[in-house]
Amino acid sequence: MENSLEKISLVKKYLPWLVAIALFMEHLNATILNTAIPSIAASLEVTPLSLKAVVSSYVLSLAVGIPVSGWMADRFGTRRVFFAAVGIFTFASILCGLAFNVPMLVAARILQGIGAAMMLPVGRLAIVRTFPRSELLAAMNFVIIPALIGPLLGPTIGGLIVHWLPWQAIFFVNVPVGIAALWLIHRHMPDYRSSNSPPLDIIGFVLFGCGIALLSWVLEIFGEHFLDATSLGILVGLSVCLLAAYGWHALHHNFPLLQLSLFKTRTFRVSVAGGFITRLGLGGMPFLLPLFYQIGLGFPAWQSGLLMMPAAAAAMFMKVISIRLLKQFGYRYVLIVNTLMIGCTIMLFALVDRATAVGWIVAISLAQGFFNSLQYSSMNSMAYADVPDEQASMASTIASSLQQLSISFGLAFASIIAGWYLGNVSQANQVAVTSALHYAFITLGCLTILSSASFWSLRKNDGDNVSGADHS
Numbered sequence: 001m002e003n004s005l006e007k008i009s010l011v012k013k014y015l016p017w018l019v020a021i022a023l024f025m026e027h028l029n030a031t032i033l034n035t036a037i038p039s040i041a042a043s044l045e046v047t048p049l050s051l052k053a054v055v056s057s058y059v060l061s062l063a064v065g066i067p068v069s070g071w072m073a074d075r076f077g078t079r080r081v082f083f084a085a086v087g088i089f090t091f092a093s094i095l096c097g098l099a100f101n102v103p104m105l106v107a108a109r110i111l112q113g114i115g116a117a118m119m120l121p122v123g124r125l126a127i128v129r130t131f132p133r134s135e136l137l138a139a140m141n142f143v144i145i146p147a148l149i150g151p152l153l154g155p156t157i158g159g160l161i162v163h164w165l166p167w168q169a170i171f172f173v174n175v176p177v178g179i180a181a182l183w184l185i186h187r188h189m190p191d192y193r194s195s196n197s198p199p200l201d202i203i204g205f206v207l208f209g210c211g212i213a214l215l216s217w218v219l220e221i222f223g224e225h226f227l228d229a230t231s232l233g234i235l236v237g238l239s240v241c242l243l244a245a246y247g248w249h250a251l252h253h254n255f256p257l258l259q260l261s262l263f264k265t266r267t268f269r270v271s272v273a274g275g276f277i278t279r280l281g282l283g284g285m286p287f288l289l290p291l292f293y294q295i296g297l298g299f300p301a302w303q304s305g306l307l308m309m310p311a312a313a314a315a316m317f318m319k320v321i322s323i324r325l326l327k328q329f330g331y332r333y334v335l336i337v338n339t340l341m342i343g344c345t346i347m348l349f350a351l352v353d354r355a356t357a358v359g360w361i362v363a364i365s366l367a368q369g370f371f372n373s374l375q376y377s378s379m380n381s382m383a384y385a386d387v388p389d390e391q392a393s394m395a396s397t398i399a400s401s402l403q404q405l406s407i408s409f410g411l412a413f414a415s416i417i418a419g420w421y422l423g424n425v426s427q428a429n430q431v432a433v434t435s436a437l438h439y440a441f442i443t444l445g446c447l448t449i450l451s452s453a454s455f456w457s458l459r460k461n462d463g464d465n466v467s468g469a470d471h472s
Contacts, residue, residue, distance in 0.1 A: 014188035015130055016142040019123035021181050022086055023143065025174050026116040029058075029093075032158040032170050039167040046102055056217055057106045058113040063216040063404055064209045065117025067257055070125070070397030071201075072118065074194035078126045081118055083185045089115030090178030097168035120403075124396040128384050129192045133465045137326065140381040141319040144373070194393075198255035204246055205257050211242030212405065219408040258401070259394050262387065267331075267462050271383035272399050274454030276406050278339055278379070281346060281448035282372060283410015288418060288437060288444075289349075296434035297354055310362045311369030318373035323467065325374065331382050331463035332455060334374065339452035342371045347445030350438040382463045417443050 037051050044051075073081045092112035099105035123143070131139045161169050218235045250256035263269045286308075293304035326334055345368040352361055380399070387395045421436035 011188055011190050016139050018184045019143050022119045025177055026119050028154050032154040036158050036162045036167045036170050039162040053106050054109055058109045059216050060213050061110045061113030062117045063212045065114045066401045067208050069118040069121040070393040073122045073125055074393050075197040077191045077193040078122055079189040079191035082122045085115045085118035086178055086181045093171045093174040097171035121396045121400040125393045128392045130190055134468050137323055137381045137466050141377050144376050201257040204249055207242055207246035211239050215239035216408050219412040258398050265386050267382050267385045271379045272402055275379040276402050277451040277454055279406035280410050280413050281444040283407050284414025284444050287411050287414045292437045296437050310365040314366040314369030315373035318370050322374050322377045326467040332458035335378050335455040336452050338371055338374050340449055343445040343449035347442050350441040381466050385463045385466045
């Protein structure tokens with residue numbers, strides 16, 4: 001009995017670190033490549049635009065792989081699947097660094113995306129099944145930090161690496177981290193699995209996988225000159241039809257790939273579906289801010305990267321006090337007020353110009369990182385508040401799938417808004433770019449403020465079993 005309790009204690013101690021390390025690799029990898037594209041293009045003797053497939057292939061394999069990850073965890077166990085995910089990701093990182101042409105790099109990125117697709121859902125599932133609801137918020141707080149700081153640090157780290165080292169180093173940096181993660185998985189990863197795992201819904205996998213992959217690809221290449229508006233409309237329509245066909249299929253299948261009936265649970269529905277709208281505003285900022293700093297304000301790339309870091313620092317600090325805030329005020333009040341605050345901080349960037357002191361920019365970035373961290377911690381932990389343990393893997397899969405889509409939607413939406421305000425004016429016109437981005441910040445801020453309405457349907461005591469509060 002004593003050995004069993006000691007084992008559980010060690011799992012609780014190391015599991016959040018283990019999942020956080022794996023997710024940091026995944027989220028860092030998703031953004032670190034962008035800065036290195038010019039260097040990779042020069043090394044492989046191709047144009048930078050021809051490397052678009054290197055980025056989009058990762059997104060596509062990620063989108064297709066996530067929906068099946070929950071079934072794999074139930075069938076083969078969380079330890080085996082998570083070990084395989086990190087192993088595939090690490091091995092694919094080596095292949096990326098060894099690539100000597102674009103097709104090989106694309107193939108390695110597809111493999112890397114397959115590994116990454118299993119990390120987030122399976123990692124979340126292990127956390128949900130290991131920690132009781134009263135301890136879930138603290139564990140989720142720790143794990144969510146990589147998702148916040150990875151995209152912020154990626155461009156900076158990528159820029160520093162390609163400045164001092166060959167571009168291959170951006171992939172090889174994952175190798176020692178991956179090996180350490182594999183050792184921790186072998187020692188401390190719990191092995192949860194379903195005793196009666198249903199057969200894989202192959203038809204559902206094809207319908208949903210093709211639909212979400214096509215939609216992700218369209219969003220990824222949105223605005224490229226080789227696709228006209230008609231073609232984009234047809235592709236979006238086709239993806240929507242495939243996803244609608246999956247919805248009909250899921251309602252008539254005994255064991256669907258994704259159980260849409262989970263959305264009947266109010267806290268899950270509000271957190272995942274309602275949070276999707278909120279993420280549209282949040283997801284566009286990592287795309288707009290570097291453009292604003294470099295083109296609008298004329299900062300060099302290294303300074304632009306450094307200005308993204310205060311938000312990461314604030315996000316790490318927030319995890320210390322978010323539990324106390326949620327326990328005192330409850331999920332409903334915190335999510336409504338915090339969403340309003342995020343919208344206001346986004347709009348504050350519309351007041352920034354070349355005459356603005358760097359200290360004020362840092363202050364706004366700190367506020368944004370602070371509120372963003374509280375938002376993600378709240379939405380991610382509340383999603384599991386009322387989900388039965390036997391449906392935890394399904395909930396994790398659905399939440400991860402929509403989170404991946406929200407990232408693509410956020411980037412595409414920000415691109416549409418900024419391009420619409422800029423019109424036909426040259427992007428070399430600094431004044432026009434600054435003005436367009438100011439209007440884009442106001443638009444995203446207003447959308448975020450309006451999205452706070454999605455949390456009004458929550459009740460005062462929703463999520464109390466997670467935060468440990470009593471608002472009855």
